[in-house]
Amino acid sequence: MSITDDEFVAKLEKHFSLYRINLRSPIASTVVRDHWYRVDILLVNELGLFRRADIEPNGQVIVSCDLLVPSGQGVTPFSPDPNWKLEIRAAPEFTQGKLSADRLAVPGFVSSGKGTFEYRVTCNNDKDAEGGKRFLCIRPSQLINFPQKQQAGVNLDIILPLVIGPIEIVTCGLKQGDTHLPLELWRDQTMDMVYEGYRVFDTSVQPPVNIAIHEMWDSGIPGKIWDSALVMLDVMKRIIDKRPEYIDAKHTLDLSAGTGLLGLYVASMMASPQSTIKQGKITITELDEAVDLINQNLITNNFLNHRNAQCQLITRSLLWGNSQEAACCGKADLIIASDVLYEAQFFQDLVKAFVDLSHENTRIYIGYKRRGLTEEEEKYFWSLCAEHFSITLLTLNGTEDIDDCLVPQMTVDTSVQLYRLTVK
Numbered sequence: 001m002s003i004t005d006d007e008f009v010a011k012l013e014k015h016f017s018l019y020r021i022n023l024r025s026p027i028a029s030t031v032v033r034d035h036w037y038r039v040d041i042l043l044v045n046e047l048g049l050f051r052r053a054d055i056e057p058n059g060q061v062i063v064s065c066d067l068l069v070p071s072g073q074g075v076t077p078f079s080p081d082p083n084w085k086l087e088i089r090a091a092p093e094f095t096q097g098k099l100s101a102d103r104l105a106v107p108g109f110v111s112s113g114k115g116t117f118e119y120r121v122t123c124n125n126d127k128d129a130e131g132g133k134r135f136l137c138i139r140p141s142q143l144i145n146f147p148q149k150q151q152a153g154v155n156l157d158i159i160l161p162l163v164i165g166p167i168e169i170v171t172c173g174l175k176q177g178d179t180h181l182p183l184e185l186w187r188d189q190t191m192d193m194v195y196e197g198y199r200v201f202d203t204s205v206q207p208p209v210n211i212a213i214h215e216m217w218d219s220g221i222p223g224k225i226w227d228s229a230l231v232m233l234d235v236m237k238r239i240i241d242k243r244p245e246y247i248d249a250k251h252t253l254d255l256s257a258g259t260g261l262l263g264l265y266v267a268s269m270m271a272s273p274q275s276t277i278k279q280g281k282i283t284i285t286e287l288d289e290a291v292d293l294i295n296q297n298l299i300t301n302n303f304l305n306h307r308n309a310q311c312q313l314i315t316r317s318l319l320w321g322n323s324q325e326a327a328c329c330g331k332a333d334l335i336i337a338s339d340v341l342y343e344a345q346f347f348q349d350l351v352k353a354f355v356d357l358s359h360e361n362t363r364i365y366i367g368y369k370r371r372g373l374t375e376e377e378e379k380y381f382w383s384l385c386a387e388h389f390s391i392t393l394l395t396l397n398g399t400e401d402i403d404d405c406l407v408p409q410m411t412v413d414t415s416v417q418l419y420r421l422t423v424k
C-alpha cells in the first residue's frame with residue numbers, strides 16, 4: 001500500500017524534535033590572529049533533515065562561538081581558553097553561486113536551515129599569547145520565533161552544539177587571503193582543512209570534566225548520536241543521581257552503542273570528583289565494523305583511562321544472537337539499549353542477546369523511539385521479551401514504580417519511551 005505525499009510528510013515530521021548544528025563545508029585548519037574566517041553550517045535532525053516550517057518565515061537561531069583548549073593526554077577534558085578570545089559577526093548569504101551584498105541580520109540561521117557566520121581570533125590581553133591547537137565550539141545562544149509552532153518553553157537544549165577541530169592558531173607569517181568568503185570562492189585551494197565534528201558533554205564544571213564524542217555522519221547508522229541516546233543520557237544522569245547503586249561497583253553494558261556516548265558518559269562520571277559512582281566495569285558493544293569509532297572515542301577521551309583506576313572500560317564486538325561474543329562480554333548488572341528496536345527481522349537475535357547478557361538481577365533499560373515499526377511488529381517484539389522478562393513502561397511523574405523517577409521530560413518532547421526489563 002503506498003502512502004500519499006501528505007502522509008509521508010506527516011510521518012517524517014514526527015521525527016523532528018532535537019536539532020544538531022553540523023558543518024556545511026570544511027573550515028581552514030590554520031587560523032591567523034585578527035583575520036576573519038567564514039563558517040557555513042546546517043541545522044539537521046537525527047536523520048539529517050530540516051523542517052523549513054520550523055524557521056520560515058521569520059525565525060532565527062543566533063549562534064555564538066568559543067575556543068576550547070584540548071588536554072595534553074588526548075583531546076578531553078577541554079578547558080576554556082584564557083589567552084585568546086573569539087569575535088563573531090554575521091556573514092553574507094551565498095545562494096546559487098552568488099554572494100549577497102548585505103550580511104544576514106545575525107550570525108547563525110535566518111529563515112533557513114542553512115546558516116553562516118564569520119569569526120576571528122584576537123588576543124585576550126596586551127601581551128602576545130602563544131599559538132597552538134584549539135577547538136571551535138559553535139552553540140545556539142538565542143532562539144527567535146524558533147521553532148515557529150512551539151515557541152513557549154523552548155530552551156536552547158533542543159539544538160546540540162558542534163565542536164570542530166583541531167585548528168592551529170598562528171600569530172604571524174601566513175597569508176590567508178580569501179578565508180572570509182565561502183569555500184567555493186577561494187582562489188588559493190591548497191590550504192589544509194578540518195571537518196571533524198564532535199559533541200561535548202560536561203560531567204563536572206569545576207574542575208572541568210567533559211567528554212567529546214566524534215560523530216561520522218557519512219558512515220551511516222552507528223556514526224551519530226540518535227535522539228534516543230540523548231534521552232538515555234538524561235536517564236543515566238538520573239540513575240547516577242537517584243539510583244547510584246544500579247551502577248556503582250557493578251557491570252554496566254551499553255549495547256550497540258553507536259558512538260559509545262552512554263558508556264563513556266558513565267566512565268566520565270566515575271572520573272568526576274563530585275560523583276556518587278566511584279567504580280565499576282563498563283562494556284561498550286557494537287557490530288564488529290562499528291567498533292572502530294568507539295575505540296577512536298576512547299582515545300579522544302584518553303584521560304578516562306588514567307584518571308580512575310577503579311573504572312574498567314572495555315569495547316567489544318557483539319552481533320545480537322552470537323552466544324560466543326556475548327559470553328566474552330560477560331553478564332551485566334545494567335544493560336542500556338538505546339534505539340536498537342528498528343528492524344523486526346533482528347528481534348529474536350536481540351532478545352537472545354538480552355538473555356545471554358543477563359543474570360537473575362539484571363536490569364535492562366530500553367530507549368525506544370517509534371519510527372517505522374507497525375503495531376504488530378511492536379507486539380511481536382514485546383511478546384518475545386515476555387517469554388523471559390517482566391516488561392515495564394516507565395512513566396513521567398509516575399508514582400507506581402520506583403524507577404518512574406528516572407523518566408525525563410525529554411521523553412515527551414522526543415517521543416522516546418523508556419522501558420525496563422527484569423528477569424522473570
Ligand SMILES: C[S@@+](CC[C@H](N)C(=O)[O-])C[C@H]1O[C@@H](n2cnc3c(N)ncnc32)[C@H](O)[C@@H]1O
Nearest residue numbers: 222225226229256257258287318319320338339
Ligand atoms: C539507531 S543506532 C543506535 C546507536 C546508539 N545506541 C544510539 O542510540 O545513538 C542502532 C545500532 O544498532 C546496531 N545494530 C544493528 N543491528 C545489529 C545487530 N544485528 N547486532 C548488533 N548491533 C546491531 C547498529 O550498528 C547501530 O549502531
